[in-house]
Amino acid sequence: KILILDFGSQYTQLIARRIRELGVYCEIWAYDNPISAIRDFAPKGLILSGGPSTVTEEHTPRPPKEVFDLGIPVLGICYGLQCMAAMLGGEVSTSDKREFGHAEVDVCEANSLIVETRQSVWMSHGDKVTELPEGFTVIGKSNNAPLCAIADESRRFYGVQFHPEVTHSEFGEQILSRFVHQICDCGRDWSASNIIQDCIESARAQVGDDHVILGLSGGVDSSVVAALLHEAIGDQLTCIFVDNGLLRKNEGDQVMETFAENMGVRVIRVDAEDRFLSELAGVNDPEAKRKIIGRVFVEIFEEESKKIDNAKWLAQGTIYPDVIESAASKTGKAQVIKSHHNVGGLPEGMELKLLEPLRELFKDEVRRIGLELGLPAKMIHRHPFPGPGLGVRILGEVKKEYADVLREADAIFMAELYATGWYEKTSQAFAVFLPVKSVGVVGDNRSYDYVIALRAVQTVDFMTATWAPIPYDILANISSRIINEVRGISRVTYDISGKPPATIEWE
Numbered sequence: 001k002i003l004i005l006d007f008g009s010q011y012t013q014l015i016a017r018r019i020r021e022l023g024v025y026c027e028i029w030a031y032d033n034p035i036s037a038i039r040d041f042a043p044k045g046l047i048l049s050g051g052p053s054t055v056t057e058e059h060t061p062r063p064p065k066e067v068f069d070l071g072i073p074v075l076g077i078c079y080g081l082q083c084m085a086a087m088l089g090g091e092v093s094t095s096d097k098r099e100f101g102h103a104e105v106d107v108c109e110a111n112s113l114i115v116e117t118r119q120s121v122w123m124s125h126g127d128k129v130t131e132l133p134e135g136f137t138v139i140g141k142s143n144n145a146p147l148c149a150i151a152d153e154s155r156r157f158y159g160v161q162f163h164p165e166v167t168h169s170e171f172g173e174q175i176l177s178r179f180v181h182q183i184c185d186c187g188r189d190w191s192a193s194n195i196i197q198d199c200i201e202s203a204r205a206q207v208g209d210d211h212v213i214l215g216l217s218g219g220v221d222s223s224v225v226a227a228l229l230h231e232a233i234g235d236q237l238t239c240i241f242v243d244n245g246l247l248r249k250n251e252g253d254q255v256m257e258t259f260a261e262n263m264g265v266r267v268i269r270v271d272a273e274d275r276f277l278s279e280l281a282g283v284n285d286p287e288a289k290r291k292i293i294g295r296v297f298v299e300i301f302e303e304e305s306k307k308i309d310n311a312k313w314l315a316q317g318t319i320y321p322d323v324i325e326s327a328a329s330k331t332g333k334a335q336v337i338k339s340h341h342n343v344g345g346l347p348e349g350m351e352l353k354l355l356e357p358l359r360e361l362f363k364d365e366v367r368r369i370g371l372e373l374g375l376p377a378k379m380i381h382r383h384p385f386p387g388p389g390l391g392v393r394i395l396g397e398v399k400k401e402y403a404d405v406l407r408e409a410d411a412i413f414m415a416e417l418y419a420t421g422w423y424e425k426t427s428q429a430f431a432v433f434l435p436v437k438s439v440g441v442v443g444d445n446r447s448y449d450y451v452i453a454l455r456a457v458q459t460v461d462f463m464t465a466t467w468a469p470i471p472y473d474i475l476a477n478i479s480s481r482i483i484n485e486v487r488g489i490s491r492v493t494y495d496i497s498g499k500p501p502a503t504i505e506w507e
């Protein structure tokens with residue numbers, strides 16, 4: 001395994017994902033972890049990430065100096081290179097020429113890290129190494145950084161000014177592969193089936209003979225937890241699936257079919273549509289609706305779980321980015337364990353221990369093991385769906401009549417996106433119910449019915465998004481199907497707002 005010490009680069013998670021894709025387990029820790037913890041972790045290699053700081057100032061982030069005495073290979077990337085150079089006796093200065101974006105690197109000396117003689121790389125730096133530390137040689141140069149890649153082959157220390165983890169760096173993957181596979185001698189043993197095996201063994205060891213409950217939502221993460229724990233502990237798992245009446249068409253039945261019927265998972269389905277809708281009656285404000293939906297979920301979950309004897313554990317679908325984010329935001333240290341509640345919150349007063357079998361995995365790994373565990377591809381590659389469901393896609397007050405209409409319109413939209421290959425080309429797509437009436441003509445009659453807005457966006461991180469350029473003929477077909485097939489709708493619009501300034505959801 002590899003340890004990545006994080007100096008705050010926006011690319012640190014990407015380094016970890018690349019290393020895992022290369023079949024090698026790695027973790028991200030804050031740079032200032034004590035050397036004893038690093039020794040105990042016993043990595044076969046260390047990567048120092050980039051970061052926003054400059055080593056030319058006093059008191060800048062440094063790893064413990066003993067990391068260079070562990071006898072393991074070290075790769076410094078960008079700030080990590082500068083930091084290593086400065087700590088080992090070289091010199092780093094702030095250059096007048098900054099370098100952002102593409103650059104060409106020429107390899108000027110045979111070495112075990114970079115083989116291709118000339119390559120296009122991705123740069124993002126102001127500082128650069130101006131004097132080599134003792135024992136190092138220059139292995140690559142760029143126009144603006146004559147000491148762009150350096151190495152001390154005898155100690156197996158390497159540094160690159162560019163970012164091999166981004167896909168814009170032409171041979172980035174090969175460089176990372178040479179570092180982890182050849183220089184650090186890590187095998188490719190982080191595969192879907194090994195991950196599953198690991199997760200199963202540790203879940204079994206953790207829970208022993210106890211009983212575990214899980215809030216199953218039908219989303220990717222909780223579904224994979226259910227499948228995994230079913231493999232691991234079988235009947236010691238009970239899933240609680242709360243149907244709040246705000247799910248998409250057939251969603252509840254599909255969850256029951258996949259888990260209860262096909263896989264034999266013990267699932268309690270709670271039909272709570274009436275309870276949610278009566279609590280939501282008369283409420284217009286989006287945040288108030290979210291709070292009610294969250295609270296009622298917790299109440300129901302608590303009531304149901306009290307009926308399960310001997311339940312000692314609450315399983316959750318927390319994944320690695322949640323762990324890194326909540327730890328980083330609360331303590332600045334990535335490895336500190338901080339529980340993250342993503343199923344509406346842990347019911348208070350329930351003395352349950354948290355079981356989070358996916359907490360070391362990235363989303364793409366969760367998807368891979370989900371497929372390997374036999375979950376349907378359609379479920380694994382589904383767009384995200386917000387916890388409050390259709391509750392925030394019906395603007396203003398939520399009513400059953402509106403939810404029923406919206407479910408039908410949304411199902412047509414999804415079916416057409418699947419049929420035209422646009423589901424995969426969009427990151428999230430859905431219909432929104434607008435409780436305003438608009439005039440239309442149906443045959444010889446005047447109609448006066450509600451409006452549906454269609455929303456489809458493309459995004460990588462859901463922080464910014466662009467509206468999807470779905471072709472007009474596809475939109476035309478979706479619109480005419482919705483107006484013809486869904487009673488109560490006389491007009492369909494397509495949302496062409498980006499985020500920012502709009503958000504993805506309408507509420």
Ligand code: XMP
Nearest residue numbers: 290384385386387388428462499503504505
């Ligand atoms: P916005 O609308 O903020 O959405 O651009 C960004 C992403 O977050 C999802 N979202 C939610 N997810 N509970 C959730 O679990 C919520 O209350 C909620 N609101 C928005 C949204 O679907 C999109 O993927």
